[in-house]
Structures are given as C-alpha cells and as structure tokens.
Amino acid sequence: MLRFDPFGNVEAMTRSLLSDDGTRRSPRFMPMDLYKVEDHYVVDADLPGIDPGSIDISVDNGTLSISAQRTARSDEGVQWLASERFSGQFRRELTLGEGIDRDNITAVYDNGVLSVIIPLAEKAKPRRIEISHTAKTASSQAIES
Incomplete structure (x- = not known):
C-alpha cells in the first residue's frame, strides 16, 4: 500500500511559498499524478526542462524522495517581459506503506x-486461495442406537 500524506510537508511548503529569495522564478512545487495499475503504483511528475542528470530518487526509512534542479537562465543582458517558468530545486516526498517492493522501484x-x-x-499482491474439501464416501459407517 502506498500512502500519500498531503499534510506531511505543510511547514516546508509554506516556507517555500512565502519565502522571498530575490527572484520570482523560484520553484513552488512539482506537479504529479499518483495511480495504481494492476500490481504496481505509478508516480508521474512534471519536470519539463530538467537536466536528467540532476534528478535524484531515493528511498530512505519508508520515504520516497524525488528531487531535481532546473538551472535559471542568465539575467545578463535580458529584459524580462514574462517570467513564469520556475527554476531552482524541486522536491517531493511520498510515504511508502507496507507491501511495497522497495528494491525494485524503477x-x-x-x-x-x-x-x-x-x-x-509478492506478499502484498492479491491472490486466490483454493478451498479443499473432502468427499463423503458411501462406505461411511452409520451410528446405530
């Protein structure tokens, strides 16, 4: 089971939303979808323009962490007319529940x-349990009174 705790990082998210680091293009969040297909979960995270080498995925103490870096374009000689693409460090954390095969995450x-x-x-996958039964035979002895 995979558990998502939307309140687990409220303090960190609030700090990042309210902080003023001198640029309006600092990242606010990493949009993602989380869904289950048959015997696995899938996290799809939007990271356009990210250098694949900057992406780091780790599992530590039941927490899946995803971080990535988008480098800001140089401001030298640039007169910004619109600046809506975030740059900097992106990070998401998900709590993994019991029954996850942590060694085979890809x-x-x-x-x-x-x-x-x-x-x-394997132990968490649904499985069918066969029911055995015994057939009564005609040679069963009747109890006489």
Whole structure:
C-alpha cells in the first residue's frame, strides 16, 4: 500500500511559498499524478526542462524522495517581459506503506515527465486461495442406537 500524506510537508511548503529569495522564478512545487495499475503504483511528475542528470530518487526509512534542479537562465543582458517558468530545486516526498517492493522501484524520464514505477511486494499482491474439501464416501459407517 502506498500512502500519500498531503499534510506531511505543510511547514516546508509554506516556507517555500512565502519565502522571498530575490527572484520570482523560484520553484513552488512539482506537479504529479499518483495511480495504481494492476500490481504496481505509478508516480508521474512534471519536470519539463530538467537536466536528467540532476534528478535524484531515493528511498530512505519508508520515504520516497524525488528531487531535481532546473538551472535559471542568465539575467545578463535580458529584459524580462514574462517570467513564469520556475527554476531552482524541486522536491517531493511520498510515504511508502507496507507491501511495497522497495528494491525494485524503477524510473524513466521521457518528454519532461518522470515516471516512477513502484511495484507491490509478492506478499502484498492479491491472490486466490483454493478451498479443499473432502468427499463423503458411501462406505461411511452409520451410528446405530
């Protein structure tokens, strides 16, 4: 089971939203989708314009962390007319529940989308339980009174 705690990083998110580091182009969040397909979860995170070498994914103590860096364009000789693309450090953390195969998490970065595939552990996958039964035979002895 994968658990997402939307309030787990409220303080850090509030700090980043309210901080003023001298630029209006600092990152605010990393948009993502989280869904389950058959026997695995998928996290699709939007990271357009990110250098794939700056992406770091780690699992530590039940927390999946995704971080990435987008380098800001030099302001030298530039007169900005609009500046809506964030630059700097992006980070998301998800709490992994029990039943996740942490050793086989994989990731692919394609067309600005990072897809992290989080498989369920074998023991957590749904399985069918066979029911055995015994057939009564005609030679069963009747109890006489």
